[in-house]
Amino acid sequence: MRRALELAARGPLGPNPRVGCVLLAPDGDLPGGGAVLGEGWHRGAGTPHAEVAALADARERGADVRGATAVVTLEPCDHTGRTGPCSAALIEAGVARVVVGVQDPNPVAAGGAGRLRAAGVDVVTGVLPAEGVAALGAWLPAVHRGRPFVTLKIASTLDGRVAAADGTSRWITSDVARRHAHGLRAQVGAIVVGTGTALVDDPSLTARTGDGSLVEQQPLRVVVGHRAVPQGARLRGPGGELLELRTHDPAHVLEVLHAREVRHVLVEGGPTLAAAFLAAGLVDEVHAYVAPVLLGAGAAAVGDLGVTTLAQAVRLVTSDVVPLGPDVLVVGVPAPPGDAPTTVRTSTEEEH
Template identity: 55%
Template sequence: MRRAFTLAAEGPRVGDHARVGAVILAPDGTVLAEGHHRGAGTPHAEVDALMDLPAGGAAGATAVVTLEPCNHHGRTGPCSLALVEAGIARVVYAIDDPNDTVHGGGDRLRDAGVEVVSGLLADEAEAFLERWLHSIRTGRPWVTVKWAASLDGRAAAADGSSRWITGAAARQHVHEQRADHDAILVGTGTVLADDPGLTARGDGGELLRTQPLPVVVGDREVPESAVVRSHPRGLVTVPGHDLDAALRSLRPHGVHSVFVEGGPTVASAMIAAGLADELLVYLAPVLLGGPGLALGDLGVGSMNERLRLDVLSTTELGPDLLIRARPSRSTP
């Protein structure tokens, strides 16, 4: 199963799919074939592995898969049926697929006389597919909120200037995080004030191979001359200020994860609404003072209402410090 996870990790991290790996074992435990899902529209991991075997080569074998084999006709046929037709005798998978339109592969296999074992390394599968599972289960994408600030919590100087608080290493890390999410979201205020491109770029300014879908939320019009209108993925605009509804509206676009980089207004609203699943805070060793706070009102009126965080990691990026945190699950 851990080998199947390694294979799954070779698939694209972003896109409208789950990363899945599969290993086909002979009755004596010998590896017959391996496969993984390479993205939407490509063969699923089980079929990818079966394609490496001759006709009848999987008869009596065991398939080890990181996610329950699918049971529906989409861009590809149901993997559960492919496994039955290949003569697989036993299927071991980590977790059930939470998607109602896909779930049921395990039952289909059992009905066909295939031995099915589920739950192997389930905790590791939950962690590996965390963002995708969250999106399917809640109906809204995983949200990462990012901001950069001085040590005294300012995102801009008194005159409004904000470039650059952090150094080159931190800024490049941000671009890598953009590429690691399906979409990047800002408010119309950020577009009008900064005219950002919202692309993911390399340290030489080149576009990275994977680009997030740019999303702008708010009622003000995005100018025709705005740089973001030239984004290689196009532009999605969502009117209004209901952030939960805005996030849910991205599902038809195949968005399972969103990188929020929209300034204090959007960042604060996401956190106050309980929509932030992870925070990336880049701290620079400078002091700015003044009114340019990185966050605004979070709805915290007293210390008893403070929002607790669990710090997952701290990383030095040149002179700067990255703090990765999540809303605390522990009891105050």
């Protein structure tokens, strides 16, 4: 299963889950099998799923998979979309046992384990489930909630400012923090900003490598609000597709992006948009890049939340603290009402 998880990590981030599969021979000392007959992972929408890729790999090796064990990170699908059901492919190939990491929560694709059992295949579920959930990343909560997973990104001074009184904002955080933030951008399906940020900052909203070049898979660039993006704006330059949404409703934004099969959304600004998503209860995670800088005035990182007393504050449970050169990244998730905030761990930049 750990090998299958390694294979899953090779897959691209996108509308489909990252899945890996290992086929084991029906002999040897290993539980359920011996020698590896084939391996596969899902390479993106429209390509063979991990199980089918592993079966193809086994055929190329000249291996007989009848009676084999398939170890797969996510329950084999049981529906026909761009490709056929993996459950049927495993049954047709004569696989005798299937070991599953995480059961599929998607009602459209789930049911593979049931079909396999009905065909006489031995199915074991819940192997390394925590690792399997981690490998699925934002895809899993997005499927559970029926909307994209939302990360709110903030880059601010120690006193919570995102710009000075004269409007200047480049650069509050260091190049180390900015490189890390580009890594975050490369993991999401869409970056969302308000029209104020688009007009004042003229951002490109691209994901770049350490040398400044564009990564191959660019996120969708989304501007929320009723003002148009100027024709000469950097948002109309190289990068992902530009989508202008004439709305101020965060729920509608997520509905549109869900329909486009976006699983992970990064909300980058500005303060008004951040407050709108927080007030709507539509932020799943906060990434706050904090620089050891004090301004004392200027735009706040988050706009008015309607909070009038400390008891109404939006509190976060800190899941990670990462030093980034002179800056610090604090990662947190909104705390359930009544829960006291806690810190889970501190990691190093190298771990990320």
